[in-house]
Amino acid sequence: MSAVELNNIVKRFGAFTAVEKTSLSIPEGAFVTLLGPSGCGKTTTLRMIAGLLDPTEGEIVIGGRRVNDVPIHKRNLGLVFQNYALFPHKTVAENVAFGLRYRKVPRDEITRRVRDALELVQLPQLGDRYPKALSGGQQQRIALARAIVIEPDVLLLDEPLSALDANLREDMRVELKRIQERIGVTTVFVTHDQSEALAMSDRIVVMSNGRVEQVGAPEEVYTTPASEFVARFLGASNILEGRCLSRGPEGAVLEVPVFGTVRVPSARAPHLGGAGPAKLVVRAEKLILREAPARDALSAPATIEAVDYQGQAARYFLRAGDTALQAINMIDARPFPAGAQVHMTLRPQDCAALPG
Amino acid sequence: MGWSLIRIYTILVYGFMFLPVAVVVLLSFNENQFGSFPMTGVSLRWFEALWNNDAVMRAFRTSIILGLLTALISTTLGVLASLALVRYAVPGKNLITTVLIAPILVPEVVLAVALLLFLNWLGIGKSFALLLAGHVIFTLPFVILVVQARLVSIRRDVEEAALSLGASPMQTFFSVTLPLLMPAVAAGGLFAFTISFDDITGTLFWKPGGVETVPTQIFSMLRNSISPEINALGTVMILLTVGLPLLGAALARWLSMKRGV
Numbered sequence: 001m002s003a004v005e006l007n008n009i010v011k012r013f014g015a016f017t018a019v020e021k022t023s024l025s026i027p028e029g030a031f032v033t034l035l036g037p038s039g040c041g042k043t044t045t046l047r048m049i050a051g052l053l054d055p056t057e058g059e060i061v062i063g064g065r066r067v068n069d070v071p072i073h074k075r076n077l078g079l080v081f082q083n084y085a086l087f088p089h090k091t092v093a094e095n096v097a098f099g100l101r102y103r104k105v106p107r108d109e110i111t112r113r114v115r116d117a118l119e120l121v122q123l124p125q126l127g128d129r130y131p132k133a134l135s136g137g138q139q140q141r142i143a144l145a146r147a148i149v150i151e152p153d154v155l156l157l158d159e160p161l162s163a164l165d166a167n168l169r170e171d172m173r174v175e176l177k178r179i180q181e182r183i184g185v186t187t188v189f190v191t192h193d194q195s196e197a198l199a200m201s202d203r204i205v206v207m208s209n210g211r212v213e214q215v216g217a218p219e220e221v222y223t224t225p226a227s228e229f230v231a232r233f234l235g236a237s238n239i240l241e242g243r244c245l246s247r248g249p250e251g252a253v254l255e256v257p258v259f260g261t262v263r264v265p266s267a268r269a270p271h272l273g274g275a276g277p278a279k280l281v282v283r284a285e286k287l288i289l290r291e292a293p294a295r296d297a298l299s300a301p302a303t304i305e306a307v308d309y310q311g312q313a314a315r316y317f318l319r320a321g322d323t324a325l326q327a328i329n330m331i332d333a334r335p336f337p338a339g340a341q342v343h344m345t346l347r348p349q350d351c352a353a354l355p356g
Numbered sequence: 357m358g359w360s361l362i363r364i365y366t367i368l369v370y371g372f373m374f375l376p377v378a379v380v381v382l383l384s385f386n387e388n389q390f391g392s393f394p395m396t397g398v399s400l401r402w403f404e405a406l407w408n409n410d411a412v413m414r415a416f417r418t419s420i421i422l423g424l425l426t427a428l429i430s431t432t433l434g435v436l437a438s439l440a441l442v443r444y445a446v447p448g449k450n451l452i453t454t455v456l457i458a459p460i461l462v463p464e465v466v467l468a469v470a471l472l473l474f475l476n477w478l479g480i481g482k483s484f485a486l487l488l489a490g491h492v493i494f495t496l497p498f499v500i501l502v503v504q505a506r507l508v509s510i511r512r513d514v515e516e517a518a519l520s521l522g523a524s525p526m527q528t529f530f531s532v533t534l535p536l537l538m539p540a541v542a543a544g545g546l547f548a549f550t551i552s553f554d555d556i557t558g559t560l561f562w563k564p565g566g567v568e569t570v571p572t573q574i575f576s577m578l579r580n581s582i583s584p585e586i587n588a589l590g591t592v593m594i595l596l597t598v599g600l601p602l603l604g605a606a607l608a609r610w611l612s613m614k615r616g617v
Contacts, residue, residue, distance in 0.1 A: 077520055089536055099522050
């Protein structure tokens with residue numbers, strides 16, 4: 001049974017539609033990420049699940065129960081916010097104990113569970129401090145402890161890592177995933193950061209303009225995008241517009257600029273029906289630059305217009321005829337200099353095809 | 357050279373403003389019947405006379421009860437109004453804010469006469485309740501301004517966190533919003549009390565016959581003679597209206613220090 005189910009929910013603010021008819025089923029214990037740029041409706045969706053917003057249409061089912069008319073404080077959800085939202089007038093222990101006080105939990109059990117929760121987030125010694133005395137990362141761990149100590153049916157995370165600085169964010173990412181796996185709580189995570197989504201999720205829901213663009217496992221969403229938006233939003237992609245010449249059980253044959261005829265395997269072209277306009281998605285890291293053309297792969301000459309040195313890798317801005325492309329390659333010895341003539345090589349099975 | 361002139365000038369201005377107050381306080385401890393310098397000796401006899409003056413003590417009680425009730429009603433209404441105006445989409449929000457703040461923009465005499473005429477027209481006579489209502493009307497803007505400013509700075513997600521943890525909206529208000537609002541509520545209450553305590557214009561219009569507050573009592577005593585008792589009464593007034601807010605500020609600071617803010 002799914003832990004959370006959204007059936008045709010719609011949210012309008014006056015004339016503006018924030019979320020268009022969306023259905024989504026989140027399995028028990030899964031870590032599901034709503035990913036998209038700001039204004040795509042991901043936070044609105046989360047707030048509707050939380051009960052902070054009422055859907056204009058459709059129904060929300062949590063644990064088999066329709067909750068449209070259940071107010072937030074009776075939904076038994078854990079909520080973690082971008083800015084921590086700890087109670088500044090309460091100590092860390094009081095913050096964590098807050099939800100238990102409204103659940104008729106005996107006093108000594110509260111003490112025990114607060115201690116356990118603080119241990120789970122690895123801050124057992126901070127119970128007597130006030131939130132102002134903690135760092136951002138510590139505050140977010142306490143906020144997480146406060147949300148999970150009540151043993152929520154669903155844990156809702158609204159950009160919980162966005163306010164932290166880069167290094168800390170990656171540590172917290174690992175930490176958050178570890179805790180989620182340990183307690184096995186169904187989790188809905190909202191973020192605009194694709195690397196967070198790819199690293200943490202069991203399933204990613206890519207949203208844009210209030211609509212769900214694609215739902216799938218991280219690898220699936222990354223390697224086989226269902227739309228040009230998904231291809232562009234996750235990672236760096238080159239999109240070559242061309243035509244599909246034929247579509248058979250073994251794959252699709254596309255005619256595109258620069259590379260000519262490309263045979264894309266069937267699994268990488270699930271949305272392509274038959275002959276007609278089509279797009280070839282080429283990931284920047286799959287476009288390998290060489291000094292000589294390759295024999296075992298597609299190959300095309302290009303000029304490097306600019307190089308963006310990134311340490312272990314370099315990002316090249318290329319031009320082949322009228323077409324601008326980009327490639328991200330690991331640096332072997334030295335990066336290619338700007339202005340160099342190179343050959344871009346590409347394996348057809350690394351490409352994905354989309355209807356035009 | 358220029359700066360020292362400015363310094364001297366500033367000292368003179370402040371002296372002009374505060375010396376009379378100092379004189380009143382000093383003379384209240386003067387032994388002599390006639391308030392003049394040099395003082396002939398230090399004594400508390402005028403405070404004692406004050407203590408034994410029934411009219412003054414009655415005025416004092418009235419003022420304190422009036423001030424406390426004004427503070428209580430004003431802060432309650434002020435918090436409710438601020439919550440509605442800041443947290444909810446009330447139709448006509450701007451108009452309501454303007455109307456609630458208006459009493460500090462309108463001269464007090466105008467407000468006093470208007471309220472009196474209005475109640476006269478309704479056929480309601482002067483009473484303690486009317487006096488209280490008047491005080492509430494013109495202390496309310498101060499409470500609302502202070503509380504609103506604070507409420508805007510309380511993040512909405514802190515309240516949402518409380519709701520998500522199982523506290524009802526009412527429990528959320530009392531366990532999260534109100535404690536965070538407390539410094540502003542206390543400041544608003546102190547404002548309301550002090551303003552009510554030393555108001556004279558409105559009070560003169562609204563008070564029913566036979567009821568005196570401390571300021572109106574002083575006013576009527578002054579009509580007969582300048583008794584040294586008035587100096588003592590003035591000293592007590594200064595102590596209350598200056599000391600109370602200072603005490604409140606110290607308390608607020610101590611509370612926030614304790615929380616390591």
